[in-house]
Amino acid sequence: MLWYLAGCIVSNSLGSILLSVKGLRKWFPIRRGFLDFITMQPIRYIKAVDKIDFNIKKGEVFVLAGESGCGKTTTARLILRSIEPDEGSVIFNGMNVCNLRGEELKRFRRLVQTVFQDPYSSLNPRLSVFDILLEPLIIHNIRETNSERKEIVYKAMEEVKLTPIENFEHRYPHMLSGGQRQRLAIARSLILKPKLIIADEPVSMLDLSIRAEILDLMISLRDKYGITYLYITHDLSTARYIGDTIAIMYLGKIVEMGICEEVLSNPLHPYTQALIDAVLEPNPNNRFKEKKVRIIGEIPSPIDIPNGCRLNPRCPYVMEKCKLIEPPFIEFKPSHYVACHLLID
Amino acid sequence: MGEIYNLIGLLSSFKAFWDEYKRYKIGILGIFLLIILIIISISAVILIPIDTFKQWHNPAYWTRYPKAALPSWINYFTNTKLPEHLILKEPLVMKSESGVIQIFNHIYTIQFNYDTFPDDFIFNYLIKYKGSPPLFELSIIRPDGDRLLLIITTLPPKPFNLEAYTFNGSIYSTDRVIRSNVAHYLSERIGESISIMDIAPQFVIFSEKPFKLDSKVLKGTYTFNATFYTFDKDDQLLTSELIIGGKVFGILGTDELRRDLLIGILWGTPVALFIGLSVATLAVFVGIVYGIVSGYYGKRLDEIMMRINDIIYSLPALPFLIILAISFGRNILLVVLYLTVFGWVGIAKVARSMALQIKTLAYIEAIELIGASKWRVMLKHIMPQITPYALASIALSVPSAILAEAGLSFLGLGDPTLPTWGQILHDAQLYGAAARGLWWWIIPPGVMIAITGLTFVFIGIAMDTVLNPRMRKI
Numbered sequence: 001m002l003w004y005l006a007g008c009i010v011s012n013s014l015g016s017i018l019l020s021v022k023g024l025r026k027w028f029p030i031r032r033g034f035l036d037f038i039t040m041q042p043i044r045y046i047k048a049v050d051k052i053d054f055n056i057k058k059g060e061v062f063v064l065a066g067e068s069g070c071g072k073t074t075t076a077r078l079i080l081r082s083i084e085p086d087e088g089s090v091i092f093n094g095m096n097v098c099n100l101r102g103e104e105l106k107r108f109r110r111l112v113q114t115v116f117q118d119p120y121s122s123l124n125p126r127l128s129v130f131d132i133l134l135e136p137l138i139i140h141n142i143r144e145t146n147s148e149r150k151e152i153v154y155k156a157m158e159e160v161k162l163t164p165i166e167n168f169e170h171r172y173p174h175m176l177s178g179g180q181r182q183r184l185a186i187a188r189s190l191i192l193k194p195k196l197i198i199a200d201e202p203v204s205m206l207d208l209s210i211r212a213e214i215l216d217l218m219i220s221l222r223d224k225y226g227i228t229y230l231y232i233t234h235d236l237s238t239a240r241y242i243g244d245t246i247a248i249m250y251l252g253k254i255v256e257m258g259i260c261e262e263v264l265s266n267p268l269h270p271y272t273q274a275l276i277d278a279v280l281e282p283n284p285n286n287r288f289k290e291k292k293v294r295i296i297g298e299i300p301s302p303i304d305i306p307n308g309c310r311l312n313p314r315c316p317y318v319m320e321k322c323k324l325i326e327p328p329f330i331e332f333k334p335s336h337y338v339a340c341h342l343l344i345d
Numbered sequence: 346m347g348e349i350y351n352l353i354g355l356l357s358s359f360k361a362f363w364d365e366y367k368r369y370k371i372g373i374l375g376i377f378l379l380i381i382l383i384i385i386s387i388s389a390v391i392l393i394p395i396d397t398f399k400q401w402h403n404p405a406y407w408t409r410y411p412k413a414a415l416p417s418w419i420n421y422f423t424n425t426k427l428p429e430h431l432i433l434k435e436p437l438v439m440k441s442e443s444g445v446i447q448i449f450n451h452i453y454t455i456q457f458n459y460d461t462f463p464d465d466f467i468f469n470y471l472i473k474y475k476g477s478p479p480l481f482e483l484s485i486i487r488p489d490g491d492r493l494l495l496i497i498t499t500l501p502p503k504p505f506n507l508e509a510y511t512f513n514g515s516i517y518s519t520d521r522v523i524r525s526n527v528a529h530y531l532s533e534r535i536g537e538s539i540s541i542m543d544i545a546p547q548f549v550i551f552s553e554k555p556f557k558l559d560s561k562v563l564k565g566t567y568t569f570n571a572t573f574y575t576f577d578k579d580d581q582l583l584t585s586e587l588i589i590g591g592k593v594f595g596i597l598g599t600d601e602l603r604r605d606l607l608i609g610i611l612w613g614t615p616v617a618l619f620i621g622l623s624v625a626t627l628a629v630f631v632g633i634v635y636g637i638v639s640g641y642y643g644k645r646l647d648e649i650m651m652r653i654n655d656i657i658y659s660l661p662a663l664p665f666l667i668i669l670a671i672s673f674g675r676n677i678l679l680v681v682l683y684l685t686v687f688g689w690v691g692i693a694k695v696a697r698s699m700a701l702q703i704k705t706l707a708y709i710e711a712i713e714l715i716g717a718s719k720w721r722v723m724l725k726h727i728m729p730q731i732t733p734y735a736l737a738s739i740a741l742s743v744p745s746a747i748l749a750e751a752g753l754s755f756l757g758l759g760d761p762t763l764p765t766w767g768q769i770l771h772d773a774q775l776y777g778a779a780a781r782g783l784w785w786w787i788i789p790p791g792v793m794i795a796i797t798g799l800t801f802v803f804i805g806i807a808m809d810t811v812l813n814p815r816m817r818k819i
Binding site: 080082105106109110113114116118121122123124125126135139140185188192 | 715718
């Protein structure tokens, strides 16, 4: 717990909200064919993110978990203003991100950094390690002289243990291993001293052996600089390893949210339970133990979202009500939110 | 430090490129041809005085050259040896004095072993005199020992207002005096009186005995002896020159306007390379910037830019080039500009599609999210990815630029101050070279255009194969 406290002390404002997402919605229209147009078919949408709310506190690791295609990455891109939301707001540090322009947007870009899933494609193959790390400093015009900038770059490289520096600074991304590349990507996100780092499945493309190393690095940086993380993953085992708060997403909605430990040990929503069951059990003695909850079938297409509870075609506990009414998102236990009819009755 | 490493990085990537490139024979051939073209260009610029090529369109400069003469190597392939056009400038000089009289002798010895008669001969001299006008005598000694006195005359008197008079004189084989002297010589030999109107001196002077209408050429050594008698010790014979008008000349012959085609062909090389490379480089640069902007910004701007591109794409280039050349001028730099205007559109299309592809890559999104401006993303992160393609397409654009310029020149719309291959072909067309069988006027410029085009096609194909790995699979 010591590192946790240390992190909070650095951030110096325990519990205050850094990022607040309110009613965020993004529907992507599907391109209509000519025939659809003349037959006056209604425009259909991919409901990638459908009115979600959550708050991220300063200094915490907020985990956004869910299957592929549930809208996690779209949420991240909405927060980053990489795409514009249809509705809702993202409040970062008191500023509404959706209204930022010019210099303010640039300042926001400096304070919020990203680590991508694929370290093989997120680094420009034509720039050396040194140039990749120099790029953010040039963009944000940080420090005037080359020697000052060089110092910052070297410090960032030391921070992520890309050492000895002289071995690495002139290498190109293709000369690095996957783990080294991801550490380079983290160094790049770190170099501007951000308040929030959005890490979109940062370890899912890496070998198991180096996942813990990257996660430990992220935690140690959080402790040192009070960085807040939005950690996006489909893998609950890494979520448990790193997360403070977790939100489970299903088809564009958050179905359960709470303290990570609590949610993962006492899951309330059938979908969360199913996800936890799907995590491989490391203990061989449990190999014959029957999984409690199984959800049936494939995730539906986000174009034809089922009425009522979105999980109803797959849920083993489905009731009549689930097919008609969308369950409200309630605080079932203190700071443990869930949206399920089973728990309302 | 960093710069040095960058340089090493660049060199090593160039070495990697070269290692890959040299596996393609076609590329090696292209490089070989390019080196030859560059050597030709450099030697043309160094060896042929710039004055000579500036005189290309000045007919007065070329009067000493033969008209539509074949290349001289043609004699190796034919039984009838055609006389070579000789421009002799280095006579054997002899000088003697007796009292105040000085005698200057310029003796030209020529081996005439050809099967047909020369066209004519011209003797030019430059003499400076102060005193009485000098006496000038030109005679010829035939291989059989006969000596013909061609002319004996007094030079014009010095104008009274000049201290010293420099006189530039020319004696043509068609001069009345020479014809009369030759007629006299001939009538002595055949015992008939000959009208000077019937005489073409070269057919007598270079003819076998007995003199008949179908007599052959007397082969052997002819000696032209020009003697000047001057009457002041300061008088000087400065230079002289003997031109024997032949039917073959130089390596590539001459055209109807007596121009040495070798000079035109050699000077055409740097001009063609300049036009080809500058048009290609400009067009590719413009096309790539346009394509990247269009592809990266996307949406409405892309739509507008691509429709403009389509309009230019669908314009018929040649009629527009003709209109431009007629209305705005034919200076070589303007021609480069015109060709660029029609050259960039295809490259812009390809660059746009590459930009569309590159902008979806994660590192572009990454750098955008760091806060890079659109221009920075385009210049630093998209452009370098397209650069290899640009280099290959520069090489591939050169031939079309050279061909377009040749086409314009062929239509008579080339830069009038420079010789280009297209213009040589234009003149050949104008004087009906094809109909008259003057092949040496048509083939060399045509071949040079083809070789230059081919050089860059070879290099371009090889570069494209190396730099665009997708091509290799096909």
